[in-house]
Amino acid sequence: MTGGLSGKTCLVTGAGQGIGRAIVDRFCAEGASVIASDISEEHFGDFPCEAVAVKLDATDAKAVVAVVARHPRIDVLVNCAGYVAVGDILECDEADFARSLRINVESVYIMARAVLPGMRARRSGSIVNIASVVSTTAAARRRFVYAATKGAVIAMTRSIALDFIGDGVRCNSISPGTIDTPSLGGRIAAAADPAQMRVDMIARQPMGRLGRAEEVAAVAALLASDESAFMTGSDIVIDGGFAL
Numbered sequence: 001m002t003g004g005l006s007g008k009t010c011l012v013t014g015a016g017q018g019i020g021r022a023i024v025d026r027f028c029a030e031g032a033s034v035i036a037s038d039i040s041e042e043h044f045g046d047f048p049c050e051a052v053a054v055k056l057d058a059t060d061a062k063a064v065v066a067v068v069a070r071h072p073r074i075d076v077l078v079n080c081a082g083y084v085a086v087g088d089i090l091e092c093d094e095a096d097f098a099r100s101l102r103i104n105v106e107s108v109y110i111m112a113r114a115v116l117p118g119m120r121a122r123r124s125g126s127i128v129n130i131a132s133v134v135s136t137t138a139a140a141r142r143r144f145v146y147a148a149t150k151g152a153v154i155a156m157t158r159s160i161a162l163d164f165i166g167d168g169v170r171c172n173s174i175s176p177g178t179i180d181t182p183s184l185g186g187r188i189a190a191a192a193d194p195a196q197m198r199v200d201m202i203a204r205q206p207m208g209r210l211g212r213a214e215e216v217a218a219v220a221a222l223l224a225s226d227e228s229a230f231m232t233g234s235d236i237v238i239d240g241g242f243a244l
């Protein structure tokens with residue numbers, strides 16, 4: 001699909017590392033103009049030269065509106081910023097609950113609300129939300145509020161898809177299984193027995209391995225491009241068989 005995004009301007013949140021970063025690389029390779037945004041500037045120097053790096057907290061509505069005003073033509077929005085709270089309901093305190101909702105749910109609301117008027121006016125646009133197979137699709141132990149937020153992302157995706165279907169705007173989500181990213185590495189390192197935790201994480205995928213961020217980016221490229229013009233409201237599971 002090389003060149004499948006040429007002529008499109010794509011805004012990606014959580015672009016500094018992991019899946020978001022892989023999406024930036026893939027979108028640049030597909031010929032897109034990419035606005036790579038992240039709350040942290042730590043990895044901005046590594047972006048491909050075609051990408052414009054923007055420091056942006058996706059939960060800060062004022063800052064989001066200002067960035068969108070500076071880039072009035074956004075053809076594709078990828079909501080990738082996310083946070084994994086570990087714990088069952090009794091371990092999930094109110095601060096973690098609120099933080100999870102803010103980063104995983106409110107950011108999608110704020111970002112989509114900012115770009116949708118322009119997409120509607122141009123009668124064209126694609127929003128891609130990164131959900132998770134741990135959501136309404138499958139349960140995982142000690143992911144209580146994370147699963148709740150990702151279920152909400154899938155629900156928001158379907159609502160936006162239906163409400164804007166007559167405006168030429170599509171909205172789909174991607175539900176990855178366990179993907180080898182820096183944040184996953186951090187969760188493994190923080191476990192009581194990191195080696196065992198890695199074995200357990202791999203065992204969740206019947207394919208016997210972790211997913212790669214580039215594999216998720218390939219699905220994002222498809223949903224961003226006109227090749228998927230007949231898809232809206234879909235959730236694409238990419239999980240090595242986790243949910244089977």
Ligand SMILES: NC(=O)c1ccc[n+]([C@@H]2O[C@H](COP(=O)([O-])OP(=O)(O)OC[C@H]3O[C@@H](n4cnc5c(N)ncnc54)[C@H](O)[C@@H]3O)[C@@H](O)[C@H]2O)c1
Binds near residue numbers: 179181
């Ligand atoms: N890694 C996995 O196994 C996996 C599985 C399913 C879903 N996901 C989802 O994919 C997305 C990316 O996951 P990842 O593992 O690549 O994460 P990651 O932690 O490696 O990267 C997340 C990025 O988001 C940025 N970020 C955090 N809060 C932000 C905010 N408020 N505004 C803007 N940027 C912010 C971080 O600085 C970081 O660069 C998340 O939504 C995550 O829930 C990941």
